[in-house]
Amino acid sequence: MGLRDSLMKGLSRSREAISEIFYMGGEVDESFWEDLEDTLVMGDMGAEVAMQVTDDLREQAAREGLRTARQLREALAQRLSQELTPAKRDPFRALPSCVLFVGINGAGKTTTVGKLASEALNLGIKPLIGAGDTFRAAAIEQLQVWGERSGVEVITRERGADPASVCYEVIDEAEKRGSELVLIDTAGRLHTSPELMRELAKVVNVTRKRANMPVWVVLVVDATTGQNGLNQAREFNQALDLDGLIVTKLDGTAKGGIVVAISHELKLPIWRIGVGEGIDDLQPFDALEFSRALVGETEGL
Ligand SMILES: Nc1nc2c(ncn2[C@@H]2O[C@H](COP(=O)(O)OP(=O)(O)O)[C@@H](O)[C@H]2O)c(=O)[nH]1
Ligand SMILES: [Mg+2]
Known part of the structure; x- marks a missing residue:
């Protein structure tokens, strides 16, 4: 399909x-x-x-x-x-750039990092992946699997390492290797929590200070979570001042309208959408195409 x-x-x-x-x-x-x-x-x-x-x-x-x-x-x-905030720039094309992926557990952060690493490599861009989710050993392993799949190197530290210092080291490695695109996975929780937000705010600050390139914070949202997705987006935006969104699982049973609600309310662009679990199941976002898929005619699209 x-x-x-x-x-x-x-x-x-x-x-x-x-x-x-x-x-x-x-x-x-x-x-x-x-x-x-x-x-x-x-x-x-x-x-x-x-x-x-x-x-x-x-x-x-x-x-x-x-x-x-x-x-x-x-x-x-x-x-x-028109309710969908247009993207002024695409952080996965405007290089060099460092992108931090945030969001609750299961939103699709790790998968999206893998997909984007592959997309970049196919375009001749030199990406590097950073394992900023040090909370669970399985999270590091999962990212390594995506690194192998996409053919992109993953910088990891041991489980329990301070995520902010992992980010620091990832930028070091990116500079040494001349990587133009740094994709950093971070930890989530089941829900947003003050502790998570504090940890992530530190990750963002340290990365911004250390990096000699623009740093973007992107929220990965699972479209099937509906209104809950909007609440998450509000909390993450308040704590971290988000730059943009990636909405996943639009191949599932999502109502889709949540994409419009979040982009409209928070005035955030949608940079990519996830439409499956495979490495190529990532699409650029086109506001009109999406809106037609949401409410329009099916013929002639
Ligand atoms: N159907 C579908 N599943 C997705 C998509 N993106 C991620 N997933 C699945 O969602 C689950 C959680 O993804 P993961 O990347 O581990 O989320 P994380 O906890 O935010 O890192 C996995 O089973 C993924 O295969 C998508 O666009 N469509
Ligand atoms: Mg993950």
Whole structure:
């Protein structure tokens, strides 16, 4: 299955919910607009975005005489794509750069580091991976497996080592080797916790001080966690001043609207999306393509 197909399949529930309101009555009346707003809220987009988007679309439909389901769905996709904060730069292309991956356990940090290392290598970039998650021995081993898979070296220290000093050493090694892209995995917890945030804030500060290159902090969020994903994003952003997002598991049963809610509220760009467990299951993010997959027509995409 192609990457686009994985995303289309993953977001099929969202599209079906939208389809229902477009085809049930076929009349664009008051209840249609109410149903649209409700469907957007139910799709995890958040009440504020749902209301604003519905109001704007309603105005546009009146102004431009949009009537058919096709016209309205395309206008809806266009309007939703505006809620997604555009990326000014791509830290995996704007080199040199050092990216710290943060997020709760199971979000997909380690997997995403592996995928990005492979992506970079395929583009002729010299990446280096750092094992900043020293909390569990299994975490270090898992990252080493991804290093072997992608063919990229992983700098590790023993379990229990101070993650901030691991980052310091990783930058040292990157400078020695002339690596242009440093990808550092960090530890998560099951939930956000003050202790985790303090540890990560130290990791970020030490890395920023030590690195002679831009340092980016990216939150990896599992799209299937819905509203909980938005809460995590708020907490991580408050503690660490995030630079951007990577949303994973969009091939799964995610509602997808959470992507819009987070990007809109925190004004953070989405740099990549994960659409599977394999090394190549990572996609650049295209706001309009994503919005169409979320609410638009399936044909012609
Ligand atoms: N379906 C799917 N699974 C993913 C994706 N990204 C990660 N995973 C899976 O999610 C689980 C947790 O990933 P991991 O990288 O260990 O998360 P971490 O705890 O944040 O480092 C693993 O089983 C991964 O294979 C994705 O985009 N799609
Ligand atoms: Mg991990």
